[in-house]
Amino acid sequence: MSRVAVVGSGPAGLYTVAALLSSGEPVEIDVIDRLPTPYGLVRYGVAPDHAKMKAVTRVLAKPFAKGVRYLGNVEVGRDVTHEELLEQYHAVVYASGTEHDARVGIPGEDLDGVLGSSQFVRWYNGHPDAAERELVLDAREVAVIGAGNVALDVARVLSRTADEMRETDVPHRVLEVLDRSRVTDVHVLIRRTPTDARFTPAELFQLSELADADVILHDGGAGVDDPETAEDRRVRLNLETFRTFADTPPAGRSRRIHLRFLVSPTEIVGDGRVEGIVVEHNERGADGRITGTGRTERIPVGAVITAVGFRGAPPADLPHDEHGIVPSVQGRVVRDGAPVPGVYVAGWLKRGPSGIIGTNKPDGAETAAAVVEDLAALAARPIRGDLLQLLDERAVRVVDWAAWLRLDGHEAELGGSAGRGRVKVRDLASMLKQCLGA
Ligand SMILES: Cc1cc2nc3c(=O)[nH]c(=O)nc-3n(C[C@H](O)[C@H](O)[C@H](O)COP(=O)(O)OP(=O)(O)OC[C@H]3O[C@@H](n4cnc5c(N)ncnc54)[C@H](O)[C@@H]3O)c2cc1C
Ligand SMILES: NC(=O)c1ccc[n+]([C@@H]2O[C@H](COP(=O)([O-])OP(=O)(O)OC[C@H]3O[C@@H](n4cnc5c(N)ncnc54)[C@H](OP(=O)(O)O)[C@@H]3O)[C@@H](O)[C@H]2O)c1
Incomplete structure (x- = not known):
């Protein structure tokens, strides 16, 4: 079974995952996000008075009911390095956006x-x-x-x-x-x-x-x-x-x-x-x-x-231009004109900070298609270890899907008691408390 890590749980990451699943290839997928919460800019960019837009989260969440693992509160570059991911996964897809x-x-x-x-x-x-x-x-x-x-x-x-x-x-x-x-x-x-x-x-x-x-x-x-x-x-x-x-x-x-x-x-x-x-x-x-x-x-x-646009800050060792955008061809990361084996990119980190949520669907599909095409060759490379074990050794408090759902439910309750649909919890310590307990 091939193993794929997707870094970033915004629209680009999750549309890539959905396309990987629908390819029918036998893959195990981990989605890693630096925040306890999934959905990237859908949760933290889309304006609060555009609530209808946020309903897309119902679609984006679907892979997690199909065996895809969520590893929230894990930052690539801080908790785990790019090289360590490459040791443990046949393919790594960066969909970590342009946050600056x-x-x-x-x-x-x-x-x-x-x-x-x-x-x-x-x-x-x-x-x-x-x-x-x-x-x-x-x-x-x-x-x-x-x-x-x-x-x-x-x-x-x-x-x-x-x-x-x-x-x-x-x-x-x-x-x-x-x-x-x-x-x-x-x-x-x-x-x-x-x-x-x-x-x-x-x-x-x-x-x-x-x-x-x-x-x-x-x-x-x-x-x-x-x-x-x-x-x-x-x-x-x-x-x-x-x-x-x-x-x-x-x-x-x-x-x-x-x-x-x-x-x-x-x-x-x-x-x-x-x-x-x-x-x-x-x-x-x-x-x-x-x-x-x-x-x-x-x-x-x-x-x-x-409000003049954004720039990316991809993890060290990824090639990038002066705007922090990672060069790629059909989603394959390229360095000096040649593809970097096993490394892919999707979404704003690939195209630059433009386009609506839906633009990331065909973009993610393109990247997923490149991964699927390369998987047979990539699977020949031996991989070892399990990321969860490594993170446990480093005392990283990983938020899995069930833990995120506890925070999700808590925010809905807060909203209900205030006569509102949802009220967000905004500080990390309180978020982790709801996800993981004290
Ligand atoms: C302010 C704003 C409002 C918007 N409003 C709308 C709207 O109303 N409608 C619409 O259609 N589009 C809207 N968009 C556009 C839409 O949000 C983007 O097209 C889309 O979110 C880009 O998806 P992405 O997955 O590439 O990046 P993002 O959504 O930014 O997702 C990136 C994810 O990567 C994670 N990450 C970053 N670094 C790391 C790391 N080192 N390790 C692990 N995880 C990491 C982040 O936490 C985040 O979850 C808006 C954009 C902005 C900026
Ligand atoms: N509701 C929604 O659907 C929604 C909401 C938010 C964002 N988004 C999408 O997210 C993407 C990013 O949006 P965005 O607003 O950040 O980017 P954008 O559409 O690229 O707009 C950036 C703006 O900054 C201006 N600008 C850049 N440098 C400047 C300078 N030095 N001085 C003055 N002006 C400068 C540009 O001017 P010029 O035009 O002159 O170059 C441009 O108008 C877009 O695709 C957008 O549609 C969608």
Whole structure:
């Protein structure tokens, strides 16, 4: 029987596992995750007010009812090395995502009050890495840099009322902070035009449905192109929504989301902590190129959240580019142009940080197909040892599937007693207590 380890229990890892199982090959599969909890960004990225999206966990969980082992709270690179995995498994698939914030690359990015979106998203989603972060939303004006769906998530969560968020699974502590938030104005800083924005239409339209926030398009949206001229359906729908925003006068709600197009942040300013952000106004030339005009403006904000993408940090010994993405061909990791035997990659670590949950299904299937194709050759390599035994010797507190389900049940109970669907437990010690006992 061939043995395969999949590192990362996000959509990419679990879609790869599902494809391996449906290949009919006799394989034993272990899924390893650094967290006690499975599902990666489905649990800790997808916004709490997108509960329906999280229902995909029912599909992702299926392999664990078919003999696949879950080894949660095990970090590759800390608890076990890449070489040790290769000794124990015929194939190792890395699907560990891109967990770090990309940087904007401007002065002032390290001032107090500047936060990468991954930090902010982890905080509101109750990720254990953010449990120590006692955020205070005491700035009235906040800048969000970026024109992707993550920037929209951040702007939306900052603009929702506490009552709207009370219907979600955010931890009690997060709800308390959101309840006391002083934020009134969220400035979304977009360096190109409405036509270029990477938002998806449903997420953009959702801004118009917030209970107590107006959407304001600055400079009339820097000239929203005629939707009929757009060849791409996504762009056409976005342009229609931007036009509606431009045509709708503010209704005097308590909060405002300012969509500012054609501005590039050049500096975050402040004496130790954020007091403002300087942007350069851009223009679109006849050839469609965006260039700076040299005209700058200072927007007085007390906090900045950057949502300009992510970078990977694969375990040592894996080749990677400057963004931490692992080079591969059809899922086979390549070093200096040649495949590294027995080592594969899937998901954001393979493609870079773009694409929705569903994008990882064909991606995982491609990687699984490569593993299956290579298995006969890989199985000739002798392997030895059992990871669980090694982890036991190292006193690693492994969370198996049954242990995770105890935490899952506990969170549902917490939610039930608070009149909510689920309430997340956010610190690692309490999570492990629910999973494994004292
Ligand atoms: C803020 C945000 C919101 C999003 N919202 C949506 C949405 O609403 N709808 C949608 O369709 N898509 C959404 N996406 C996109 C979607 O989440 C991704 O396409 C998908 O999660 C990528 O899957 P992945 O498995 O490659 O990575 P991830 O989901 O990041 O999974 C990686 C897993 O690897 C684990 N890991 C990392 N390092 C190690 C290690 N060293 N050892 C062991 N385990 C490790 C992590 O704990 C994690 O569980 C969102 C993305 C973000 C960033
Ligand atoms: N609800 C959902 O379905 C959902 C929710 C969240 C995320 N996601 C998906 O997850 C993926 C990642 O989302 P994302 O928002 O992180 O990435 P993204 O879509 O790639 O957007 C990143 C944004 O950052 C901007 N940017 C990069 N560097 C910048 C700089 N130096 N200055 C100013 N702006 C800069 C980019 O601008 P340019 O466009 O000008 O390059 C881009 O608009 C996407 O595929 C997204 O659709 C989906």
